[in-house]
Amino acid sequence: KAGVTQTPRYLIKTRGQQVTLSCSPISGHRSVSWYQQTPGQGLQFLFEYFSETQRNKGNFPGRFSGRQFSNSRSEMNVSTLELGDSALYLCASSLEGQGAKNYGYTFGSGTRLTVV
Amino acid sequence: DQQVKQNSPSLSVQEGRISILNCDYTNSMFDYFLWYKKYPAEGPTFLISISSIKDKNEDGRFTVFLNKSAKHLSLHIVPSQPGDSAVYFCAASTGNEKLTFGTGTRLTIIP
Numbered sequence: 001k002a003g004v005t006q007t008p009r010y011l012i013k014t015r016g017q018q019v020t021l022s023c024s025p026i027s028g029h030r031s032v033s034w035y036q037q038t039p040g041q042g043l044q045f046l047f048e049y050f051s052e053t054q055r056n057k058g059n060f061p062g063r064f065s066g067r068q069f070s071n072s073r074s075e076m077n078v079s080t081l082e083l084g085d086s087a088l089y090l091c092a093s094s095l096e097g098q099g100a101k102n103y104g105y106t107f108g109s110g111t112r113l114t115v116v
Numbered sequence: 117d118q119q120v121k122q123n124s125p126s127l128s129v130q131e132g133r134i135s136i137l138n139c140d141y142t143n144s145m146f147d148y149f150l151w152y153k154k155y156p157a158e159g160p161t162f163l164i165s166i167s168s169i170k171d172k173n174e175d176g177r178f179t180v181f182l183n184k185s186a187k188h189l190s191l192h193i194v195p196s197q198p199g200d201s202a203v204y205f206c207a208a209s210t211g212n213e214k215l216t217f218g219t220g221t222r223l224t225i226i227p
Contacts, residue, residue, distance in 0.1 A: 004159070031213055033213060033214075033215075035215075035217075040219060041219065042122075042205065042217045042218055042219040042220055043160070043205065043207075043215075043217040044217075045214045045215060045216065048212075048213045048214060050213075055212070055213065056212055056213055056214045058214070090159055090160070092159070094213065105162065105215070106162070107152075107159030107160045107161070108159050109157065109158050109159050110159055
């Protein structure tokens with residue numbers, strides 16, 4: 001079956017702009033989570049959506065937002081981009097209640113965002 | 117506040133020997149621990165997990181040990197193979213869908 005698909009793979013934006021990233025989970029997976037990976041910081045949890053509702057949220061400013069559609073596809077948006085937002089943004093999907101336990105999440109390959 | 121710590125940024129091991137990757141945590145509410153492996157330009161791949169009610173879980177060449185009193189877990193890879201060269205992340209959860217990750221350890225297997 002198809003894995004987690006993230007688009008685009010690479011993106012270059014200018015400081016102050018806004019950006020939207022897309023994630024299509026594995027078919028049947030209803031939970032979608034987003035993580036930011038930066039050098040030296042590891043993966044930082046952004047938020048998790050399930051059935052179009054945000055269930056968990058990390059410690060990121062309000063410039064970071066997301067949503068989930070009825071087909072479980074998810075988007076995340078970053079407004080007023082800052083240089084420090086340059087990172088690899090990873091999306092992960094899981095069946096309800098299983099992602100953090102038995103077999104973990106399935107991650108996509110990520111979107112590499114560069115802010116200049 | 118780094119609740120999950122991987123204090124060794126890198127580790128080199130000869131092929132065929134044992135690789136031991138370490139992870140420490142501070143939050144006693146964590147009840148699931150996972151290890152992920154990541155190659156460049158790819159997303160992390162789940163390797164193995166352990167519940168806080170266990171102290172060991174084994175899957176093929178991979179074994180995870182949990183010492184709750186020391187708030188420490190480790191991943192053992194035996195025998196190490198060249199394909200094991202990657203960045204390994206330790207992660208922990210309090211039971212919801214949020215994972216708290218360490219900063220990773222880059223493992224290099226020397227042929």
